[in-house]
Amino acid sequence: MSATMVLGKRALREAIRQPDALFMTMFIPIFFLVVNTGQAAEIFPSESTEFLEGQGYGAFQLPITLLLAASFGMAALFLVEEIEGGYFDKLRAIPIPRYAMVLGRLVAEGAKGVVLSTVIVLIALPFGISIASGPLGFILLIGLSALWGVVYAGFMQCIALKTRSAAAVNSGGLIFFPLLFLTPNFVPRDLLTEPMEIAATLNPVTYLMEAMRSLILDDLDWEKILPGFGVVAALGAVMLVLNVRMIKRYD
């Protein structure tokens, strides 16, 4: 087994043994799904709201729920804990590729993202939410959500490697977090006010959200889906380069 997979397996075990963290990762996004849908469902009835494509407002809110859940990864905080406790140095003294030390946790975040996203979608199904793009769309939806989780955790991991501080990681989260909300979160982009529409258009997360929404509300519409994968690919590449550079320069 490669060093990345060995460390990934370890990171998964670590996550499973911290069930309270997993619970919060699930609870907060589902809480927002219920609250936001409860508040806006009457304003946007499915029968008369064109952009809902015949589904309830919960279906429109599901992408932000999945993105929120994927953005609550604990990888960076576990890494800081490991640096502070000295175990990270123990791993650095082992002749494994340096990149394996950062990729291991990201592989685990990806696996965790697949499981959590699947559970959230399965919870949503009995409440009248369906995946209009079918089984392939379901797989793409879960894949996008999990990949976003990996990208987000990777950027947080960069902050952890640079600062070695839990406070800085938490602050970093607060900087990145608004990106999730500068998006067509409550209504489609063309219904936003002009400043918000400009902000959402400049925000790469918008394209990810629109791809996910398209998978839930429409048939497979590659014009909307591919930009979402393009965003995670581009941000993922930047994140990987930064992570590998930082671990190689770690002293």
Place this chain on the structure above:
Amino acid sequence: MEMNEIGGPAVRAEGLVKHYNGRGPTVEAVRGVDLDVHTGGIFGFLGPNGAGKSTTVRMLTTLLSITSGRAEVGGVDVGRDPDEARRRIGVALQEAGLDPRQTGRELLVMHGQLFGLSAAQARERAQELLALVELEDAADRVIKGYSGGMQRRLDLAAALVHEPDVLFLDEPTTGLDPASRLTVWEELRRINGHGTTIFLTTQYLEEADQLCERLAIIDGGIIVREGTPDQLKADLRERRPGGEEPTLDDVFLDATGRTRDRAAGEVQEVAA
């Protein structure tokens, strides 16, 4: 003490320097350390707090970049071929750096796999090491629940997974109660008895006297004394005739220019 055959150098440092360049003035943590540690022995590296002990160990173990000079472990240049150097060394640093959410067995198996053993080989090696450090009963408990002494022993075991030529231990008994300290000493003698060279930093002079065949004392980033404990004591006796038989404490105080009052809290004696 069990003695080993003395061979070539297991650790060699020539003009080892480490500077830290931060926002303030450059800190010269290590200012030209030369070391020659023979294979098969237990080498003690002593010094007051902030003398450069841990910085030197971190450079020798590839964890810290070297500003200038060179270092070899097991004949491998640490700067040029860090991965090969890592294959030859085991490292247990000042804090028992362990993953608190794994069990002792899981941690050792994982380390075995990271050193290239198959899952079955890693499980077998983990079992051997758990027996060596007498942690078989606690093997399947998560490390968070281990006592300080148990964590130290597991840390030692983790450092031995790949049967390293040289074992670096940075203050392995700091913070342990006297009984746990004695247990660690016994482990170290046993490990050394199997032929592993041990490079040990400690603040406990009696520990150095009990365990080490050779010592170096570092102060202000340079080596100020080096030799066997008996040589160092004899040297001091020659320079200060007529007084009481010098102890290693006296050697340390003489070498670092400290008085007993000033040294209190920096270097401690242990009643073990």
